[in-house]
Amino acid sequence: MSANNQNQQSQPQLNFWQIFNMCFGFLGIQFGFALQNANVSRIFQTLGADIEEIPILWIAAPLTGLIVQPIIGYLSDNTWNRLGRRRPYFLIGAIFTTLSLFIMPHSPTLWIAAGMLWIMDASINIAMEPFRAFVGDNLPQNQRTQGYAMQSFFIGVGAVIASALPYMLTNYFDVANTAPAGEIADSVRYAFYFGGAVLFLAVGWTVISSKEYSPEQLAAFHQQESQQNTETSTHNRSAKQYRNGAILWMLIGAIFTAAIFSQDLDKQLYILSLGIFAFGPLQLLCSIKLTNNPTERSSLGLTFNVVDDLFHMPKAMRQLAVVQFFAWFALFAMWIYTTAAVTSHHYGTTDVVTQAYNDGADWVGMLFASYNGFAAIAAIIIPFLAKLVGIKLTHTINMFIGGLGLISFYFIQDPSMLWLPMIGVGFAWASILSVPYAMLSGVLPPHKMGVYMGIFNFFIVIPQLLAASILGLLLKVFFNGEAIYALMLGGLFMMLSGIAVLFVEQNKQTQ
CATH class of the missing domain: 1.20.1250.20 (MFS general substrate transporter like domains)
Incomplete structure (x- = not known):
């Protein structure tokens, strides 16, 4: 050439x-x-x-x-x-x-x-x-x-x-x-x-x-990228594998649903159990489609191709899914429990009609606005930091300062100083919204960029559903219902996300 x-x-x-x-x-x-x-x-x-x-x-x-x-x-x-x-x-x-x-x-x-x-x-x-x-x-x-x-x-x-x-x-x-x-x-x-x-x-x-x-x-x-990103087509899932998967997922979902009902557990757990069950019929539909037309996989329609692509994600995408899971579990813990944590731990009340509670809740609104403001600043810094230390270490640094920021809520007594940990949360938030996507785009087949970006959203939604379902139970069983510990748990999960990103495999071009 x-x-x-x-x-x-x-x-x-x-x-x-x-x-x-x-x-x-x-x-x-x-x-x-x-x-x-x-x-x-x-x-x-x-x-x-x-x-x-x-x-x-x-x-x-x-x-x-x-x-x-x-x-x-x-x-x-x-x-x-x-x-x-x-x-x-x-x-x-x-x-x-x-x-x-x-x-x-x-x-x-x-x-x-x-x-x-x-x-x-x-x-x-x-x-x-x-x-x-x-x-x-x-x-x-x-x-x-x-x-x-x-x-x-x-x-x-x-x-x-x-x-x-x-x-x-x-x-x-x-x-x-x-x-x-x-x-x-x-x-x-x-x-x-x-x-x-x-x-x-x-x-x-x-x-x-x-x-x-x-x-x-x-x-x-993207010809060179396409040649590098051939992992997704190296092994095709068979109709039998889809059928067996359907049976397994429906069985697990049914058992989980029955356990929630019989033990009178939190009703929000039904969201998870029914979601698990629902993935079974989707796989069964894929099995039927593949049995009827085993050679032309690309012509089997939207549902089959989305589910099939889910099972054939590139290895780096599967690794980034772990990174996202920890990060978004942490974020949802913060979004759900910061008001309760600040009003009880820093303002000393759980009574929603008191002046102290409403002052604390108003302050949380300002804290949330501040971390988004810090995120806008962080977004300017992140590309320069990535060039200096590499994209993976950039994410690790940001997730650690964000995680330490959430944990520090427990130790900071003066609520007027809580804007300081929001600097770290802002950097983590900006990093979550940029670095995983930059890394992901470098390992995806270019002709499937859209569908894989959509599938990647699963690993944002699933941890949010899990957090909404189990965080209340964890606080009740292990922490006497004190919301401040949800923020500490969120900080830990942020740091786990920062560690997990170090194990993600990359093409040389995206490092």
Whole structure:
């Protein structure tokens, strides 16, 4: 091959503003996501939800991502039209998320609001999933850490502004933050309107300002990567293996479900048991499809190909799944229990109607805003740190300072000083949102970048479901129900994630 042909197949480096434009849409997506996280529980309670119902109502978010992201990834891998490969899904997701943000604060009943949460979260996932693959498509391997770090920057900025928006509207623009019973406050309504507009405009900017390479161009750019990443096709799972797997998973799921029922365990454990059981019929369907057509695996449809790709993940992806599991278990422990931990351990109360409790809860909101702000700063530093010490050690450092930050909540007595550990949490958060994806994109078959990015979301959702199901039981049995120990456990899991990343195998190009 001539030097000229080799040069033609080298993927172009993008400049700062090109990377900025292709990641800018994530500002809008995170704006919508942060508004959802900060205000949906408030909307549910306003419409009459009991506190015990909120976790079940919220389960829409991770379950929707579990289902939607691999489907959208698979579809975007196999799309090419006038808008491109990933951009059609950005646009569709942005339109429906914007409409959901406009409609949800007008929900007249609790169950309409819960239904709108499902629609909103599905729409956010339609827009969000292809953005991860978009970076893998458009950037050469040596720029992907920078690309995912840029996404982390916009996630941090969007989360800070969106989380504070109702407060800002009330305190700086005299918008009412109270309303008659059963109605949503104007501060929340206007925040959702503004968030919908920001989301649509930000994603729209990425759609019109960024280009995509055709499948033929990508194949030429990634020819060497494709040859290196052949592990996924070295062993095909047989119809018998799928059938045996179906029986095993359904049996385990049925036994687990029966145990929860007979022992009257926490009802949220049904989420895990039924999820285990449900994976059985999916494998049975794959077995039937493969038996009917054993030679043309690629033509067996979306369900088969997503499940088949799950069983044929590259080795490095399986290793990164462990990294993600520990990290997201830690994050969910922090999100669920920080309010309870700070109000009880630092403010000395568990009574939700006291001034001390509400002061502590307000302070936690500021702490959460601060770690997102620190994450935006960390996103600027991470690419330079990765060049200095390597991408794996970068993640280890960030996860250790984040883990030590969570553990230090136990030892810091003055609540006004709790912003200090949030520096470490911010660095860990930025790293979680960038480094694993940069490492993953370097080991995936380029033509399956979308579906594998969607499957990778499983290892974000599963630890969240597990944490929601067992953390309360662990605290009750081992720690006398004291929430501060959930943060310490989260810190330990963050550090385990930092250790696990050291064992991930990489291509030389991504080290």
